[in-house]
Amino acid sequence: MKPTTGVRDPHKLTGKGQATRARILEHAAELIYAKGVHGTNNEQLRRAAGVSGSQLNHYFPTKESLVLAVIAWQAESVLTFHRSEQFACFDSLDAFRAWADFYIGYEHVYQEGCSLGSLASEIVKTDLDVHDELANAFDQWRDIFREGIERMQQHGRISAEADPARLATLLLAAFQGGTLLAQVARNIAPLKDALQTAIDYLQTFATSPDADVMAPQASSVMRKAGDRLDREDANGEHGRLLAR
């Protein structure tokens, strides 16, 4: 009856067991992010996590259960990152610019892609039943953007004409698609262009004085704000995980 994920109940493990399970999960997430699900076998996992064959089977009876756990782990990681203070709930254009700059500045994004998106596209065609888990994560991710835009509307920072849900979807799609293009091109430019152009569109709805100075159509030439690529400051859990 329970939604058996195939994963051992965490509360039935001792502290040591939980630590081992977490170590496996962490290294699995890293390996799978770098090499893909099909490019990672249990022998690599054993060496990376320093565990023996039977531990994998003990804590994750099947590979599917491990992949499911990694998905949940990555989903939580990326959502936590987007909810961190540095983006202030995405209630300003600057927050969106800072968000774009973060990903534009991380080379891992165009080497390995989005930690969730590349995982999703790799297994979406398999028979693994991960659609609900992934769909939920992407919905929440989009909602973070949507609620931020709605908050900007409530504060009168952008026009009521803007459609927060659609703009949020465009931002997320531009990120996922831009990441794929950047991976293929081995060049961050496509992601940079996609994100900055999407945010430029968001900016055309701005009502603040300094945005009114420029005509909305001219926003594409006023992208100085998006060119801050020299960030090197702390970037929280997600960033460290990406950069590992």
Added chain:
Amino acid sequence: MKPTTGVRDPHKLTGKGQATRARILEHAAELIYAKGVHGTNNEQLRRAAGVSGSQLNHYFPTKESLVLAVIAWQAESVLTFHRSEQFACFDSLDAFRAWADFYIGYEHVYQEGCSLGSLASEIVKTDLDVHDELANAFDQWRDIFREGIERMQQHGRISAEADPARLATLLLAAFQGGTLLAQVARNIAPLKDALQTAIDYLQTFATSPDADVMAPQASSVMRKAGDRLDREDANGEHGRLLAR
């Protein structure tokens, strides 16, 4: 010295051989599109194409060579489709709307994804040397959009302020990302929102009289043009391939 693709030289095959090779390639493209590279084995291929084990090895010595051929085939297919007359070189907003409507109307797009993008994301992390082939295809794809927008500028249909290259990248990224989100959600809505919103942005640069009536920012509420989902007319090679 030659850029040995691992594929047999087509001109060294007789007509019968070429037919067999084409039959294998066609079915391989279809199977791989539906089930992914890792979800397709040579036994399925043999049954689908009605050939025997050694034919696969005869025409495609390795699986990598087959995948490379499929990539080239899909790339040509999607580029030919976008260059077809029905989109008139993407020199008008209507052409972009028609393009979006086409993909929004095909359920295969959110079941199996983009024929090129899903292939790309599945193998971009493997050691297959397909980056150049894929990067070239995506560049050409983006250039089709870019040149269309440039032509619109030359004809005075949209403002000179618009940045064709960046807008083209956004459109392609929105398509790829929207397709991924739609696949995960098993719902066309994310792709529809992403594409229509991206085209709405393009429309804010329009200079034509009927676009001037509406304020650019209001374009998001004037999306009647994007809601034509009742298309069922002929859609050329690419469409038939997708729908097969």
Added chain:
DNA sequence: TCGTGATTGGGCTGTCAAGCCCAATCGCGG
């Protein structure tokens, strides 16, 4: 007609990874 190379058939083998088993050890609670 004959021969050579292209084409086809089916089977075979080596490789690799996932999952499972038995045995040994640890560690907490009684």
Added chain:
DNA sequence: CCGCGATTGGGCTTGACAGCCCAATCACGA
């Protein structure tokens, strides 16, 4: 101190798949 479940180790079996081989047939040209 003892017992039992949790934890760890390493090896082994099974299955799947890609790649390869030998033999038979076809087809075009000399």
